[in-house]
Amino acid sequence: MRLSWREEGDRTALVVDASGDDGVAAEGDWAVLPDALVTAPAGAQSTVEPAAPRQTVAWPSMAGQWSREGDGLRFDPRFPFLAGVTYAVLCDGRRVAALTRPARPLRATTRVVAIEPDVPQVPLNLLRVSVQFSAPMRDDCALRHVHVTDAATGARRDGVFLDMTPQLWDASRTRLTLLLDPGRIKRGLVPHQESGYPLEEGRTCVVTIDAAWPDAQGQPLGEGAARSYVVGPAVRARVRPDWWVLDLPAAGTRDPLVVRFERPLDRVLVDGSLRALADHPGGESEPIPGAGEAQPDGRAWRFVPAQPWPGAPCRLRVRTRLEDLAGNAVSRVFDRDLTRREDDPVDAPWLDLPFAPRGDVG
């Protein structure tokens, strides 16, 4: 009895050539199973004769359709056969043949593009680290491949990142956001009392990505990556747009509006949280079309309008969910001390900073 793969476009069937085995195709109860389950079942009640494996554990058969093909049979699986897996064909519960799907050759093409935040120093209560990859990654094994070590001693710091399933990936599976364990960051919680902050102030830590991390194709990264951060003091205060500095463009030009923040902010949130609006005499305002982009270090936002700036007053609309590197937002402190009135939250979903393009040009 010979087995072969029948490739048809992106589908693969398993063909059983039974010529020479008279009548075998017509009779019997045929099934396909991953061979590992047939030859080495782990169930306590299983009994397997090594010489002539017979499946006595009632594993369900692999989902799919059997049909006749010539003198033999053909099996079209409901879930495609997987690379590198050996499949056994069973007749009346007896393993009669097996065939292995070719494994993919290893070819490392994916790399780490960036480890963020893109700053030399982070606060002790840093909340997130993001990793940008050049291609989609396997999305369920991050904590095995990301580590934090002390730069001076090389000692690994354990329990830095929150172990969560599912992990926080973007839709393309190229950007991973890791949360530093918030229970260790928040004052007053038991994990903080027991283990302290995930990082240590005054030390330099290194975030390391190892090269074994498989991408979505199962290929390891071409090489690992690492980034060092000096750990500074904790930051626990609301983000203060009223302290920002605006480099004003001239009316009638397409010069950029540059907004400089009082501290580094979460780069990705900056892009989704700032808008330039033009005021209209009627009291309404509408978005100014254009392109805004945060500086990689999250210290500024640069906005270029699609049309020249109007001579009229404008405003910068800031969504109050905008956060800094420690999760402090415009609206609230990450873990608010209820006795500090200055930390009281801001309820509005946004706030506006009025500005006027300079009138000395155009």
Added chain:
Amino acid sequence: MSTSVNTASGATLSGMTVGTPTLASVGAITFGLGRVLFVADNQSASIVAIDVGAGAPSAPPASFDVTDLDARLAAFLGCTREQVFIRDLAVHPTTGQVYLSVMRGSGAEALPALLTVGADGAVAEVNLTGVPFARMELADAPVQGDERVEGRVVQGSREGSPYVVKADFSLQVAREPLRTVTITDLAFVDGILLVAGASNQEFSSTLRRIPFPFTGRAEAHALEIFHVSHAKWETASPIRTFVPYDGNASILASYTCTPVVHFSVEDVAAGDKITGRTVAELGGGNTPLDMVAFTRGADEYLLVSNVRHPLMKLKKSDIRQQSPLTEPHEPTGVPRENLPQEGVSKMANLGPDRVLMLQMDAHEHYHLHAYMTDTL
């Protein structure tokens, strides 16, 4: 509720269309209305409601002990045991049929599967062809009081799509592809689907309330559930898992940073910002995995499964009496009893008197066992 059941012809619930829902992934699942399976699809940041039928009540099996569940699933799905990822389980409220959401493989070849498993270990796929279903997208769903234009205003029409601001004015807007919502738990309470999730951007404790039938994005109301630790610090934090109890009057939620918090469903209906009462802290290095409630005699109990801690049992009357925690010392809060069931992750009620538990053994093999509540 405007939901109507047309039992005469195909029993299609309002708000659903008949077709074949596509799922990019499967995660948390739960039942509602006695027949609708809600499935979180995190890859596409959406929730799919599938009418699997009301079914007929059936006599519960004498026992439900499916050993080597992962091997059975691997056989059915044609993969190795290590390539089976069981994401959640739910029990059909009428038929008692056990449903599983499973991912087969990982990376680009990962495939979602919605399966049923019988007390005899038989595995079958849930039919998704020609079924009544509805889909709710979460990624860009605006929340109440949020007037942002999600995305980036761009020039020309090559990128993005038109966003109509008012009748005579529209902008070309490119959606921000970076923001995703990862759904961590679901529950259906009084016609509302409650959805807990975490975003890869802002760190908030958004609990979404989505009326069913799904009527549109604007119907998704977000609630910020704050917790106060030790009467001093208030934080928003993503909710990991939660369970309605007390006749759906209360919710017990656990946060990513470990406190177990009680809040009342009445508050959920009334306001946008809710402060819960922290009733227990489970300690460091631990992540709560799932919660389930059951009634025994005159009292109600809640079970909390954990990554590092044993399965814990809390009593409703203790939660009610627990004053907010003020001192950060373990053990804090509600008295809890550790139960002997090991490696428990997902749980579900199997009828009124049994709890079904997915358990991992020392070999990292998975088994499904039902326990009588009077033994818990």
